[in-house]
Structure formats: C-alpha cells, structure tokens
Amino acid sequence: MIALEKLYDRIIQRTNINLRELKFDVSPQIEGLIPLRQLTKFYAFYGISPNHPIDFQFRHSNLSGSYFLGKCKVTNSLLYKSDIRGDELKKEGDSFRFGNFIIPINGDESMDIQNSLLVKTLVHNFSHDPETPDIFYIRDTVSLHFANIHGSPSRGCFLEPFSTVDLTTMKDCVIGAYSYVQAGEISRLNIKPGTVWVRVPDNFNFMYQFPSEQLKEYIQFNKGENPKGLFMDFVNARKGDFQRVFETVNKEQTVVVPDSASLDRYAVTKSENHINENVLVSQRAFLQNVWLGKGANAQENSIIINSRLERYNVTAHGAKIIEADLGEKVFVGFNSFLRGQPNEKSNSRLTVGKGSIIMPHTIIDIDEQLKIPDDTLVWGLIRNKKELEQNSVSITEFEKVDSGYSKGDMVFEGNGANFVAAFRDRINHILEANGAFFDGKKNRGHAQKNQNMSFNTIQPYPEGDLEGLYPTIIIQP
Amino acid sequence: MNQLVKDLMVPISEYATVSKGATLYEAVLALEKAQEKYDQTKTQHRAVLVMDKQNKIVGKLSQLNVLRALESGNEGTDHIGEIEKFGFSTKFVANLRERSRLKDISFRKMCIKPAGMKVEKFMKTLSENQYVEENTSLDVAIYQLMAGPYLSLMVVRDQDAVGILRLTDIFLAVVDAMKANKANKAK
Numbered sequence: 036m037i038a039l040e041k042l043y044d045r046i047i048q049r050t051n052i053n054l055r056e057l058k059f060d061v062s063p064q065i066e067g068l069i070p071l072r073q074l075t076k077f078y079a080f081y082g083i084s085p086n087h088p089i090d091f092q093f094r095h096s097n098l099s100g101s102y103f104l105g106k107c108k109v110t111n112s113l114l115y116k117s118d119i120r121g122d123e124l125k126k127e128g129d130s131f132r133f134g135n136f137i138i139p140i141n142g143d144e145s146m147d148i149q150n151s152l153l154v155k156t157l158v159h160n161f162s163h164d165p166e167t168p169d170i171f172y173i174r175d176t177v178s179l180h181f182a183n184i185h186g187s188p189s190r191g192c193f194l195e196p197f198s199t200v201d202l203t204t205m206k207d208c209v210i211g212a213y214s215y216v217q218a219g220e221i222s223r224l225n226i227k228p229g230t231v232w233v234r235v236p237d238n239f240n241f242m243y244q245f246p247s248e249q250l251k252e253y254i255q256f257n258k259g260e261n262p263k264g265l266f267m268d269f270v271n272a273r274k275g276d277f278q279r280v281f282e283t284v285n286k287e288q289t290v291v292v293p294d295s296a297s298l299d300r301y302a303v304t305k306s307e308n309h310i311n312e313n314v315l316v317s318q319r320a321f322l323q324n325v326w327l328g329k330g331a332n333a334q335e336n337s338i339i340i341n342s343r344l345e346r347y348n349v350t351a352h353g354a355k356i357i358e359a360d361l362g363e364k365v366f367v368g369f370n371s372f373l374r375g376q377p378n379e380k381s382n383s384r385l386t387v388g389k390g391s392i393i394m395p396h397t398i399i400d401i402d403e404q405l406k407i408p409d410d411t412l413v414w415g416l417i418r419n420k421k422e423l424e425q426n427s428v429s430i431t432e433f434e435k436v437d438s439g440y441s442k443g444d445m446v447f448e449g450n451g452a453n454f455v456a457a458f459r460d461r462i463n464h465i466l467e468a469n470g471a472f473f474d475g476k477k478n479r480g481h482a483q484k485n486q487n488m489s490f491n492t493i494q495p496y497p498e499g500d501l502e503g504l505y506p507t508i509i510i511q512p
Numbered sequence: 513m514n515q516l517v518k519d520l521m522v523p524i525s526e527y528a529t530v531s532k533g534a535t536l537y538e539a540v541l542a543l544e545k546a547q548e549k550y551d552q553t554k555t556q557h558r559a560v561l562v563m564d565k566q567n568k569i570v571g572k573l574s575q576l577n578v579l580r581a582l583e584s585g586n587e588g589t590d591h592i593g594e595i596e597k598f599g600f601s602t603k604f605v606a607n608l609r610e611r612s613r614l615k616d617i618s619f620r621k622m623c624i625k626p627a628g629m630k631v632e633k634f635m636k637t638l639s640e641n642q643y644v645e646e647n648t649s650l651d652v653a654i655y656q657l658m659a660g661p662y663l664s665l666m667v668v669r670d671q672d673a674v675g676i677l678r679l680t681d682i683f684l685a686v687v688d689a690m691k692a693n694k695a696n697k698a699k
Contacts, residue, residue: 218598227594240600446604446608
C-alpha cells in the first residue's frame, strides 16, 4: 500500500503545480473521496479483437475496475472504474483535418495517460490537438465521477463530477460539476458548475448557465465529500446490477441481438428489451424495457428505462432516458437527463419529436406530459411547458440567426445555420462510426466490429508494499 | 546618483485606507477625503487600501473596481460580466448589456445597492510580484511594473508596507529626466 499512497500524493502534487496560477488546491477537494483500500478490490480488463490494433502498456499504476480497448499506455496513474476506449483512435495512413491543414498520420495513434487520477471517467474518441495528432495524452489530471474526456488532450486539469470536455485541448483548467465544454483549446480557466459552452472561434459561440440552486438538486459537489444529488442516487441505485455483470464470468445473453448489432457483455439488460439491426449498446450501459430502432445506440454509462427510441437515435455517453418516446434521429447529448413519468401513473410521458437535438448536459424532468415538437433545439433545465418555451427553439428558426441570439439564460453569437450544420455533421459521424448505416457489406462500425470481443483480466499485487499496484504489463500482438 | 523606489513613493500615511468589512460607500468617502488632503500639485490618488485587524494591507480597491461593483451590484447585468471570458465579442457583450439593463433605472439608483456592499467583494488582492523593496533602484521597479503590467507597486521595508510606487509618479520622473537631459545638451 505504501507505493500506492506515494503515487496518490505525487499525482495530487503534480496537478496542483499546474493549477497554482488558479490558486486551486486539489487535495481538500478529493480528501477521503477515494479510499485507497478500495483500489485493491477490483480487476481490470482489456478487450481483444482483430479490428483494433493492440498495444497495452501499464507501468507503476493502479487500474482497478477499469476497461481498456485499443492502443493505450498508462504510467504512474490511478484509474478507478474508468473506461479507456481507444476504438476511434487514428490509424496509420489516416489524415486529420485542422483548419486549412491536412495532417497525415504516420503511425497508429495511442492514448498516453501519465500522473493522473481518473475516477469512473470515460476517455474516448481521438486527439483533436493538431500539435499532437498521434498521441491522445492525459497528464497531471484528476477527474471525478462520470466525467467524460472526449477527444480532449489534457494537462494539469481538475474535472468535477459529471463534467464533459469534448474535442478540446485543455491546459491548467478546472471544470465545474456538470459543465460541458467544447471550445477547441482552453487554458487557465476555472469554469463554474453547470456551464454549457460550445465555441468554434470566428464561427459561433453558444453558452448556457444552469441556475446554481436548482442544479444542486441534481448534482452537487462539495470539497471532501462524495458527489450528491439525484444523478448520483440514480446511478447508485443500479450499482448492484452492474456488480453482478462484472462478477459473472460467462454471461448468458437473454436478449435477441441481430447479427449486425452489438450488445456489450458488460451492459446490463433487465425486463423485455428489443434490439434492431445495427444497434450498438456499449459497456456499462443499462437497458430496462427498451425498444431500440435500427442503428440506434446507447453509449457508456447511459441508462434507458421504459422508453422507445426510433431509428438512428443517439444516446451519448452518460445520458439517461426514462419514460420517454423519441422520434427518428433524435440526438441526446452527453450526460443529459430526460425523465418523464409512467403513463399509468399520471399520463405524463415525455415525447421528443424527430430530428430534435437535445444539447449535451440538458435536464428535462417533468411531472406533466410534455411534447417537444419535431426539429427542436433544446438546452438547459426544463421541468414544464413554460421552461421548454424558454429553453428551446425551432431549428429552422435558429438557422436564420446570423449574428446573435439570446433566450432565457442562453446566449449565442455567430451563425445559427453553421451551428446546426456542425451538430448534424457530428450526429452523422457518430452514427457512421457506430455502424448505424451498415448495409451488410459497407459502412461497418462499432456495432459490427465490437462483436465477439475477448476480454482478459489483470490483477494487482494482493499485499505488501506494492499492494494495489499492477506489475508492469506490456501486451502486444 | 541612481534613484531609488523610496525617493518616489507616496508614503502609506498619505493614502486612503479602510478596514476589511467596510462598505463601498465608506471606501469612496475615504478616497474623497484623502484626495482633498493631498497636495494639489501632485497627481491624485485613485485607490483605497484595505487593511485587516493587524493593520496589514490585504487588498486594494481601485476606481475601476468601484465601477465594476455598479455592474455586479445590479441584477440584470451581473451575469454578463461572467461571459466575457468565454470568447464573445465586445460588441456582442455590449449589446447584451444594453438589452439586459434594468429598464427605467437612473444612474443614481444604480449606485444604491453597491454602496452597501463590502469592499472585500470587489478589492483586488496583491500578488507577490506587486511588492518591491524600498531600496530597489528605479529601473528595476520600472521593469517590474511593465512585466505585470501594473499601475502601482506596494513598497515594503522588512516586509512592512511603507508606501506606494505609482506609474504616474514614475512617468513624471521620466519627463523630468528628459527635460534635464535636453537642458544639459543645450548648455
């Protein structure tokens, strides 16, 4: 255990050095939050498939309960129940477009995690940093429960629970709980909880700020305390179901899965679920009485209950959908929380019209029936019709915005049509990557490539000074 | 002889000070009083020093900080200051501010709420680079001012604050030096 304690102190110190200019001290924030004893309890596992290049290198780290896929190196780090998913990394021969540059990729990209502490964090996608197109690095960074580091190289950052940094290189930043940042490049920013910020310089800039008191009902993070609120209660209520899945060696699949679809063996399914062709259900996803149309997907940490999602729906990482009916091609962004009520109880299900975009980190939590019209852009906190009116706009209307727009606590500067086009492109890319458009021959994606994957488990030293540390392990083809 | 910081600094005793916990109104009155007492031939003070119970300086309240208080002390525009750091254009923010401004509120009314707010909400704490020893030569202090850049430096003797070195006083010293050089050349 001595080595583990030293490692923990070293990571905190390195992160603090980076954050000194923000006068931010990580130590009191996470004191007692991660009992090191807990880190010795769980095995780590990695996936092997012919579709993903393999190069796992684990050195002087704890990997407890974490999952690895694709090429990744982990050095001097503590990873607790995190998903390091390298199935979208660039491959040799690819090219990466940045502004007017087309950057050739001369070797397979790999993830490189050093001196970092990641707790229940998802790392996915690929580096969007033009200066390091072949390394998706995470260094001197601490991230907490259900944070998403998506295509975002990071150095010296602290991410609070349920925060997401997407397609952004970040340096020396603090990202508040339930904040979403997609801004290309950020440094030395302390972003307060509940900030939703999407910016492409010289093109558009979208920002929404959650009302802080109301947000606390859903997620609240105080230093030295476990995160609290409805989100945590909701996730913790399903902890036992996941524990059973991880403890079972040979899991018997009760759901009928078409040949072109994929249901991960580390996903939880309960009651009757219907999965159509080209559907992707990722590890740590939870389905209970769900109908998924062709090409729909449920990504890591998503929870879907008593709901019907028509074809080509995207349920992004960490999104929750309860008692809802979603039309065709609805996008539900990262960590969004959509909750209707059972019909038999109060006739207050949630309906989302086709083509709608539910922005990342949106909360829709209703006690009365709510119907969101087709092709609507939705953001913020919505608990009734009045708040829907304040926090949504028809996409057609928004496309006409040519300089600026504001509504409620949302402000937007730039070209609305470009903003919508960027989202639509992104949604199409996600569907494409997930294999939603597979026709039996062409357009294979994760739903087809991630089938029949093998999983191997690895374990730490069980006792002594090195207790909890994993021996150096290098796994190559 | 080389000029030192202590030759140009304004002694701390001539500066306006308030205690931590004072209101903004008390601070601006203190500044007004200090300006009245100050030698009219010199450049006026533009800041108030905030002291703790041990009479140590804990922050500085500038005229700009007071203006900022008008903004954050009034609902309707307080959140707009926040968005400036997120890359929105100045024009867009100004437009937003104009639209968010409380309707039918006079300038005088805008000053009511901020007047009762505590100075520590708006004062700026000094960083390590804003302190300079009294025996430091002026050219070194100029470099320190430019590196900030800062409008003034806190002058210390054995860690106790003894004065303020202001940009404006250094500028006047530069003008005087240039004039003297010119005069010497003419001779």
